[in-house]
Amino acid sequence: MDTILKINNLSAGYGEECVISDISFDVEAGKKVCIVGESGSGKTTLLKAIHGFGGVTKISGSIEIGKDVLLGVVPQNPGGSFNPIRTYKAQICEALKSNNIDFKIEEVEKTLQILGLSDARRALSSRPYELSGGMNQRMAIATTMLLEPGILLCDEVTSALDVKTAGMVVEQLLEINRLRNTTILMVTHHLGIASKMADFIGIMKSGRMLEYGPAKEILNNPQNEYTRNLLKAVPKLKVS
Amino acid sequence: MAKQILKRVLGLVLILLVLSFMVFGIMYLAPGDPAEKRLTSQGVVVTKEILQAERERLGLLRPFIVRYADWLKNVLRGDFGISFKDDLPVAPKLIKGLKNTIWLALSSLFLALIISFPLGLLSAVKKGKLVDHIARLFSFIGNSLPNFLISVLLMYLFCIQIKVFPVIADGSVKGLMLPALSLAIPMAGRFTRQIRSELIDQLGEEYVVGMKLRRVKGRFILINNVLRNSLGHILTIIGLQIGTLMGGSVVIESIFRWPGIGKLVMDSITARDYPVIMGFVLIMGTIYVVINLIVDIIYRLLDPRSF
Amino acid sequence: MNHKRKKINRIKVILSASVAVLLVLIALFASVIAPNDPYETCASAIRTAPSAEFLFGTDNLGRCVFSRVLYGARTTIAATFILVAISFILGSFIGVLSGYYGGILDEITMRIADIMLAFPQMVVAIAVAGILGGGLTSAMIALGITMWTGFARLARSHTFAIKNCPYVQAARLAGKSGSAIMMAHILPNIIAPLLTNALTQIGTTMIGISGLSFLGLGVVPPTAEWGSMINESRAYIQIAPWAVLYPAIATIVTIIVFNYLGDCVMEYRDED
Numbered sequence: 001m002d003t004i005l006k007i008n009n010l011s012a013g014y015g016e017e018c019v020i021s022d023i024s025f026d027v028e029a030g031k032k033v034c035i036v037g038e039s040g041s042g043k044t045t046l047l048k049a050i051h052g053f054g055g056v057t058k059i060s061g062s063i064e065i066g067k068d069v070l071l072g073v074v075p076q077n078p079g080g081s082f083n084p085i086r087t088y089k090a091q092i093c094e095a096l097k098s099n100n101i102d103f104k105i106e107e108v109e110k111t112l113q114i115l116g117l118s119d120a121r122r123a124l125s126s127r128p129y130e131l132s133g134g135m136n137q138r139m140a141i142a143t144t145m146l147l148e149p150g151i152l153l154c155d156e157v158t159s160a161l162d163v164k165t166a167g168m169v170v171e172q173l174l175e176i177n178r179l180r181n182t183t184i185l186m187v188t189h190h191l192g193i194a195s196k197m198a199d200f201i202g203i204m205k206s207g208r209m210l211e212y213g214p215a216k217e218i219l220n221n222p223q224n225e226y227t228r229n230l231l232k233a234v235p236k237l238k239v240s
Numbered sequence: 241m242a243k244q245i246l247k248r249v250l251g252l253v254l255i256l257l258v259l260s261f262m263v264f265g266i267m268y269l270a271p272g273d274p275a276e277k278r279l280t281s282q283g284v285v286v287t288k289e290i291l292q293a294e295r296e297r298l299g300l301l302r303p304f305i306v307r308y309a310d311w312l313k314n315v316l317r318g319d320f321g322i323s324f325k326d327d328l329p330v331a332p333k334l335i336k337g338l339k340n341t342i343w344l345a346l347s348s349l350f351l352a353l354i355i356s357f358p359l360g361l362l363s364a365v366k367k368g369k370l371v372d373h374i375a376r377l378f379s380f381i382g383n384s385l386p387n388f389l390i391s392v393l394l395m396y397l398f399c400i401q402i403k404v405f406p407v408i409a410d411g412s413v414k415g416l417m418l419p420a421l422s423l424a425i426p427m428a429g430r431f432t433r434q435i436r437s438e439l440i441d442q443l444g445e446e447y448v449v450g451m452k453l454r455r456v457k458g459r460f461i462l463i464n465n466v467l468r469n470s471l472g473h474i475l476t477i478i479g480l481q482i483g484t485l486m487g488g489s490v491v492i493e494s495i496f497r498w499p500g501i502g503k504l505v506m507d508s509i510t511a512r513d514y515p516v517i518m519g520f521v522l523i524m525g526t527i528y529v530v531i532n533l534i535v536d537i538i539y540r541l542l543d544p545r546s547f
Numbered sequence: 548m549n550h551k552r553k554k555i556n557r558i559k560v561i562l563s564a565s566v567a568v569l570l571v572l573i574a575l576f577a578s579v580i581a582p583n584d585p586y587e588t589c590a591s592a593i594r595t596a597p598s599a600e601f602l603f604g605t606d607n608l609g610r611c612v613f614s615r616v617l618y619g620a621r622t623t624i625a626a627t628f629i630l631v632a633i634s635f636i637l638g639s640f641i642g643v644l645s646g647y648y649g650g651i652l653d654e655i656t657m658r659i660a661d662i663m664l665a666f667p668q669m670v671v672a673i674a675v676a677g678i679l680g681g682g683l684t685s686a687m688i689a690l691g692i693t694m695w696t697g698f699a700r701l702a703r704s705h706t707f708a709i710k711n712c713p714y715v716q717a718a719r720l721a722g723k724s725g726s727a728i729m730m731a732h733i734l735p736n737i738i739a740p741l742l743t744n745a746l747t748q749i750g751t752t753m754i755g756i757s758g759l760s761f762l763g764l765g766v767v768p769p770t771a772e773w774g775s776m777i778n779e780s781r782a783y784i785q786i787a788p789w790a791v792l793y794p795a796i797a798t799i800v801t802i803i804v805f806n807y808l809g810d811c812v813m814e815y816r817d818e819d
Contacts, residue, residue, distance in 0.1 A: 081450020487669020509677030
C-alpha cells in the first residue's frame, strides 16, 4: 500500500510554545485513521499543523503529503465553516468554481445524495442557520467531498452531536471511504467511535503519541497503561 | 416581518409626536416675547395696546394645548407658520434650504465613503501592517478635528493662499467642494475606524477559516461573504452618522454661507425667528429617524436571522 | 508577548495621562503663566506678528493671543470637565437606580433616553442653545440634554448584570438596604467602565462646546474661548493668520491628547 501521509518527529505549537512534540506516524492510502486523546492532548493542533490553517507553527520534524493529494478539512463546529446567512448552493458553487471544478447543480445534488444526504435539495437551498447541527455537519462533510480530496481530515466532527446523529455521521464517513476510497484522518476524544470505524488508531496524551498501530492491536492488546484505562472507561459498544 | 416593521413605524410616529411636543414646549418656554420681537424688527414703536393686539393676532393668548394642537395640525398639512422676520411662510424657505443641504450632505457623505471605505477595508485586511497604521492615524486625527476648524484651515489654504476655490459657497459645484470636504474629513475618520473594526470582526468569523480550508478564492471570501455580511452594520454606522452630519452642516453652511437649512436656522436664531427654528428641528429630527428606520429595515432584510 | 503588550499599553496610558494633566495644570494656572492681560486692548499693537513680547502675536483689538489661548484653555477645559462630570454623575445615578429597581422607573427613564437618542445631538444642541440665548451655561445645558443618556444606559446595563450576582443576592438576603447595596457593591464594580466612558467623552464634548462657541452660541465675547477666538479672527485671517492658527492648534492638540488618552485607557482595560 502507498503511504499518503508521513509525519516524522513533528513538533509544533503556537508561537514559540510547543504543544505537540516528537510525533511520528504513517497513514496508508484508503485507510481510516483515528487519533484519540482527551481535551488538551494536542490532537487538534496536530490536525492544524497538517492542513496549515489555524496559526500553528512547525518547530521541527516534517510532514510529507503524497504527490497531488488534496486535503479536505471538516472543522469541529457543525456548520461553522459556512457563512450562516447564505445558501449552501451559493457557497458550494463558489467553492467549486474556486477549485476549477466543472459542475452542474443537478450533479452536485446527486453526489450529495450518494454521500449520505437524502434530502440534498432542501439542504442546498437552505442557509446554515436554518439547519440542525447534525444536518450541517453532514453537509460540511459532503461538501468537502465534492472537492475530491485524497485525505479527509476531520476534527472532532461528532463531539457536538447527540449519539444518534453522531452515528449517522460515522456511517457517512464509512460510506465515503467505501465508495471513493478516500483516506480519513479523524481526531476524536471518543475511543468508542474510533473503535467503530478506524483501521489504525493513535493514542495521544500531553502532546505526545503514546502508541500508534492497527486498530485491532491497540484495542485488544494495548501496550500503554493510559490506553488500558481509556479502554476500561469506554462504555460497552458493539464493535462490528 | 410586516408586523415588526409596522411596530417600528408606530414607535416612530410616537417618537415624532414627542419631538413635536418638546419642540413646541421649548419654544413656549423660551425667553423673549415673539410679538414684541416681531414688532421691533418691523420698526414699530411698541406700546402696550399694540403689543396686546399683536399677541391676539398671532394667537399667542390661547392656552398652550390649543396652540400646540393648532400648530401640529398645520405642520401636518405642510404649513410651518409665518416667519416673524418678514411675514413670509416658513415652509418654502425650509424646503429651499433643505434642497441645498441635502446636496451638501450627499456630496460629503459620498466623499467620506470613497475615502473611508477603501481605507477601512485595506486597514482590516492588512491588520498590523504599515497601511493599517497609516489608516488608523488618519482616522484618529480626522476624528479629533472639529469641522469648523477644518473649514477655516481649508479656507485659508485654498481660498486665500492658493485661490482655487471661492470663499463664499454660492451654490455652485465649485463652491460645494470645500464645505463638503470639511464635513467629510471628520466623518471619514469615524467611518474608517468603524468599518475597520466591523470588518476585522467579520474576518475573524469561523466561516472565513472554513472557506480558506475549502480553498475558496480570496475575492469570493471578501466580497461575497465578509463584505456582504458586514453591509447591514456598515449601513447602520452610516445612518447614525447622519445625525452628526446634520449638526455639522449648520456650522459649515454658516462659515461658507452655503444657502442651506443650517445657515437659515443660524440666521433665524439671531433674529429669534421661532417658526423657522421649530421647523428646522422637526424636519431634521424626522429625516433622521426615518433614515434610521429605513436602515433598520434594510438591515433585517440583509440578515434573515434577525426575524 | 501579551505581557509585553500590556506593559507598552501601561506606558502609553501614563504618558498620555501626564500630558493631559499638564494641559489641565496650564489651564488652572493660566493667570500665573500668561504674560499679559488677555482682555487688555492695545491700540498701538493691533495684529502684530508673534514676537518676544507677544509670543503668539496680537488680534484685531491688540490683545495678546498667547494669553488669550491660555485663558481660553481654562474656559474650554473647565466647561468640558464640568459638563462631562455632571452628565456622568446624573446619568450614572439614574442608570444605577433604574437598573437596580427596574419596573416602572426603569421603563420611564429608558424611554426618555431612547427618545433623546433618537434625535441628532448637535441639531438639538444648536436649537436649544439658540433658543436659550448665548452663554456658556446654555451651551452646556444644550449638550447635556442628550449626553447623560449614554451614561445612564451604560450604568443601567452594568447594574443589571451585577444585581443578580450571588454576593449581591446574599447582601440583600442579609437585610441590607437598597442604597447600601448600591453604594457598597454595585457602584465600586461599575465605576471603572463609567469613568472610561467619561474619558472618551471629553474630546467629543470639547468639539461640541467650541463648535457652539464658534457659532456664537457659547461664550459671550470678550471671554476668551478657543472656538469664539477662531470665529472672531477668521475674518482677517489673511492679515493675521496667527490669531486663528494658535487657538486652532491649541484646540487640536488638546482634543487629540484627550482622545488618545481615552483610546489608551480603553485598550488597557480591554486587555484584562
